[in-house]
Amino acid sequence: MKKENSAPTMKDVAREAGVALGTVSKVVNGLPVGDSYRLRVEDAIQKLNYQVNSYAQGLKANKTYTIALLIPNTIDPFYASLTYHINIALMKRKYRMLLCTTDFDPLLEQEYVTMAQHNKVDGIIGLTYNPNLIVEENTPFVAIDRSMGPKIPCVACDNFAGGQLAAEKLAELGCKNVAFLRSGSALVNEPNKRKSGFEAGCLSRGLSYEMKIINDGEPYEEFEYFLSEHISNGKLSFDGIFCVTDRLAYLVLHTLHKLNQQVPEDIQLIGFDGIRSFGNIDYHCSTIVQPVPEMAEMCVDLLLRENMMMKPPLVCLPVTYAYGRTTKEI
Amino acid sequence: MKKENSAPTMKDVAREAGVALGTVSKVVNGLPVGDSYRLRVEDAIQKLNYQVNSYAQGLKANKTYTIALLIPNTIDPFYASLTYHINIALMKRKYRMLLCTTDFDPLLEQEYVTMAQHNKVDGIIGLTYNPNLIVEENTPFVAIDRSMGPKIPCVACDNFAGGQLAAEKLAELGCKNVAFLRSGSALVNEPNKRKSGFEAGCLSRGLSYEMKIINDGEPYEEFEYFLSEHISNGKLSFDGIFCVTDRLAYLVLHTLHKLNQQVPEDIQLIGFDGIRSFGNIDYHCSTIVQPVPEMAEMCVDLLLRENMMMKPPLVCLPVTYAYGRTTKEI
DNA sequence: TTGTATGCGTTATCAT
DNA sequence: ATGATAACGCATACAA
Numbered sequence: 001m002k003k004e005n006s007a008p009t010m011k012d013v014a015r016e017a018g019v020a021l022g023t024v025s026k027v028v029n030g031l032p033v034g035d036s037y038r039l040r041v042e043d044a045i046q047k048l049n050y051q052v053n054s055y056a057q058g059l060k061a062n063k064t065y066t067i068a069l070l071i072p073n074t075i076d077p078f079y080a081s082l083t084y085h086i087n088i089a090l091m092k093r094k095y096r097m098l099l100c101t102t103d104f105d106p107l108l109e110q111e112y113v114t115m116a117q118h119n120k121v122d123g124i125i126g127l128t129y130n131p132n133l134i135v136e137e138n139t140p141f142v143a144i145d146r147s148m149g150p151k152i153p154c155v156a157c158d159n160f161a162g163g164q165l166a167a168e169k170l171a172e173l174g175c176k177n178v179a180f181l182r183s184g185s186a187l188v189n190e191p192n193k194r195k196s197g198f199e200a201g202c203l204s205r206g207l208s209y210e211m212k213i214i215n216d217g218e219p220y221e222e223f224e225y226f227l228s229e230h231i232s233n234g235k236l237s238f239d240g241i242f243c244v245t246d247r248l249a250y251l252v253l254h255t256l257h258k259l260n261q262q263v264p265e266d267i268q269l270i271g272f273d274g275i276r277s278f279g280n281i282d283y284h285c286s287t288i289v290q291p292v293p294e295m296a297e298m299c300v301d302l303l304l305r306e307n308m309m310m311k312p313p314l315v316c317l318p319v320t321y322a323y324g325r326t327t328k329e330i
Numbered sequence: 331m332k333k334e335n336s337a338p339t340m341k342d343v344a345r346e347a348g349v350a351l352g353t354v355s356k357v358v359n360g361l362p363v364g365d366s367y368r369l370r371v372e373d374a375i376q377k378l379n380y381q382v383n384s385y386a387q388g389l390k391a392n393k394t395y396t397i398a399l400l401i402p403n404t405i406d407p408f409y410a411s412l413t414y415h416i417n418i419a420l421m422k423r424k425y426r427m428l429l430c431t432t433d434f435d436p437l438l439e440q441e442y443v444t445m446a447q448h449n450k451v452d453g454i455i456g457l458t459y460n461p462n463l464i465v466e467e468n469t470p471f472v473a474i475d476r477s478m479g480p481k482i483p484c485v486a487c488d489n490f491a492g493g494q495l496a497a498e499k500l501a502e503l504g505c506k507n508v509a510f511l512r513s514g515s516a517l518v519n520e521p522n523k524r525k526s527g528f529e530a531g532c533l534s535r536g537l538s539y540e541m542k543i544i545n546d547g548e549p550y551e552e553f554e555y556f557l558s559e560h561i562s563n564g565k566l567s568f569d570g571i572f573c574v575t576d577r578l579a580y581l582v583l584h585t586l587h588k589l590n591q592q593v594p595e596d597i598q599l600i601g602f603d604g605i606r607s608f609g610n611i612d613y614h615c616s617t618i619v620q621p622v623p624e625m626a627e628m629c630v631d632l633l634l635r636e637n638m639m640m641k642p643p644l645v646c647l648p649v650t651y652a653y654g655r656t657t658k659e660i
Numbered sequence: 661t662t663g664t665a666t667g668c669g670t671t672a673t674c675a676t
Numbered sequence: 677a678t679g680a681t682a683a684c685g686c687a688t689a690c691a692a
Contacts, residue, residue: 006392006449007447007448007449009668009669010669010670011669013689018682019679020678020679021669021670021679021680021681022671022672022678022679022680022681023678023679024677025670025671025672026671026677026678028670029671030616032677033677033678034678037677037678049444051444051445051448051450053389053448053450053668053670054450054668054670055385055389055394055448055450055669055670056389056668056669056671056684057670057671058670058684059383059385059386059389059668059669059670059671059673059685059686060383060669060670060671060683060684061670061684061686062684063338063670064385066428069429069637073608073609074404074408074410074411074413074414074417075410075411075414075610076608076609077410077609078405078408079598080404080405080410080609081404081680083404083413083429084403084404084405084431087404087429087430087431088431088640091431097428097429098396098419098427098428098429099399099413099417100421101414101417101421101427101428114379114381117337117383117489118337118383119337119383120381120383120384120385126529126661135661158669161446166481171670186678200667217355220487220609244610247608247611250607250608250611251611268565275608277607277614278406278576278580278605278614279405279407279410279581280405280585281577281581284607284608289620295642339684339685339686340685341685341686342685349662349663350662350663350664351663351664351685351686351687352662352663352664352665352687352688353663354661354662355686355687355688356662356687357684359687362661362662363662364662367661367662382685382686383684383685383686385685385686386668386685386686386687387686387687388686389666389668389669389670389684389685389686390667390685390686390688391666391668391686392668413684415682494667497679539691571686620680658675
């Protein structure tokens with residue numbers, strides 16, 4: 001019992017076609033082979049339903065045509081969208097994708113990186129907020145949303161411009177006194193530039209602004225306190241609010257309703273990310289949309305690019321504004 | 331230049347430890363080895379940061395510790411949730427997961443199945459509505475939501491019971507005249523049992539009901555026509571609506587608002603799936619919740635189960651009702 | 661108990 | 677142009 005119900009190998013094809021092993025390999029890899037031979041081999045491949053074993057291939061070539069995607073989860077819609085588009089971009093290039101959900105666990109993240117360094121995958125695309133992650137410089141790695149040093153390319157949307165755009169939109173909508181609300185990681189990462197961009201935008205448009213920033217672990221209620229403290233005579237002192245994510249905007253919208261504030265009549269609310277209900281119906285709020293398909297394409301392109309010199313440390317892709325019923329229509 | 335910056339191999343470890351290749355293999359695989367040898371090998375492994383090449387391992391053992399998940403996409407929240415939980419369940423068992431998004435493309439689906447049959451992966455978990463998909467009986471395969479023959483286990487939630495539960499809830503909420511709305515595949519699949527269950531529930535609770543069913547490709551507007559035709563004197567003739575998915579319920583809710591109908595005051599609306607905004611905030615509607623983590627666990631369990639005899643053709647997992655503001659609170 | 665040799669499926673380097 | 681053969685990293689049957 002050599003190979004019971006196992007898949008046919010090149011050897012089987014060679015025997016079937018009555019040619020040598022090497023000839024089959026050449027046919028499979030598109031190398032020059034005499035036409036009569038080629039035909040016989042192709043017939044045999046058809047007949048046996050042969051398919052190359054890419055692991056054996058990888059064993060030779062030290063190349064697996066597999067890349068790993070490190071991502072906290074696929075439940076969050078932004079992560080889910082990234083996962084999908086990166087998968088598509090890789091498949092277009094005949095690469096497979098190993099999904100590694102890390103749940104923000106630094107140990108798991110490090111484990112996956114180590115795996116890649118040992119040639120189990122050809123590269124990694126990683127979205128991680130772990131500042132201690134060790135990635136050797138010769139490991140093909142592309143980071144999303146967080147710079148991991150000058151040698152590792154980072155892909156993000158243009159968060160700064162997004163913040164500016166939000167400020168500009170609020171100004172266009174007639175706001176005079178706006179607020180920026182942020183929760184999330186205090187680490188240095190690209191999304192944190194949303195704040196700076198927003199400030200810059202407010203300054204250039206003469207908007208007076210206030211900020212409320214809470215860090216991971218602090219309760220959402222902080223924002224409720226903040227907002228209710230800014231209500232006098234039943235009226236919120238802000239006429240525009242920019243939230244660091246659509247998710248936060250969604251929560252804030254509920255809070256504003258609870259506080260009897262009218263959105264968008266009295267308050268313009270803008271989020272960030274461009275999340276849609278059920279993945280593809282409507283936006284949860286007016287929002288700055290991240291170009292997720294383009295970001296995915298860019299990640300894959302950078303990762304598989306041969307020329308290391310051509311890998312820029314940071315690539316920012318353009319964002320757009322989308323109306324989502326929490327602002328007046330312009 | 332044999333292996334430039336490549337990963338260390340067993341041979342390297344053996345040389346470093348001053349032992350034979352086979353000894354290293356035994357240490358790695360936990361086979362009995364003399365203590366002094368084991369120690370030296372372990373030291374060498376540490377020192378070189380050695381890690382087994384699982385592709386070479388798989389080449390020998392015809393086992394890759396990798397399974398493929400066939401799923402249309404990860405954008406749809408239900409698919410996204412399944413993907414995440416299956417990934418977790420596999421990682422717990424030290425299996426890797428190849429993500430194969432198919433976009434409902436039958437050709438792609440077949441390609442992935444063929445790949446698995448050639449021992450590139452140890453098995454497949456597949457959510458596909460392709461009735462022509464050919465899966466050989468000896469290929470480890472677990473289907474989600476669609477039976478693919480008696481030899482292939484299918485995992486689903488208890489869709490029939492879910493339909494019944496929806497009817498019962500509507501009855502409890504005081505509804506007298508309800509409607510069932512369904513869009514989607516006309517193929518025989520598990521979710522289609524929601525309709526039968528709902529009918530059974532209505533009959534046993536004495537609810538009069540009507541159905542509106544449209545198939546893939548027909549426009550959503552059909553439902554708008556249907557609903558507006560059932561309005562007389564500004565009032566909808568239904569006091570309860572069960573939608574086949576949360577997604578449809580979400581769309582229907584908007585339509586009802588457009589038609590000036592009050593939910594939940596005048597109309598109780600129940601969906602199916604248990605989708606939450608942003609993955610983990612609140613439900614979009616009152617809904618029948620699928621036990622996604624349990625379904626994921628069951629898929630993996632069945633797939634990796636040795637004993638083929640113990641693989642039941644269909645496993646239905648219990649659903650629950652969740653309040654989501656489109657019904658009165660009970 | 662430890663070392664040696666062979667084969668897994670493929671590619672590439674040789675002769676032919 | 678085609679066929680034989682070694683090598684990739686590992687597991688294992690067998691020899692020592």
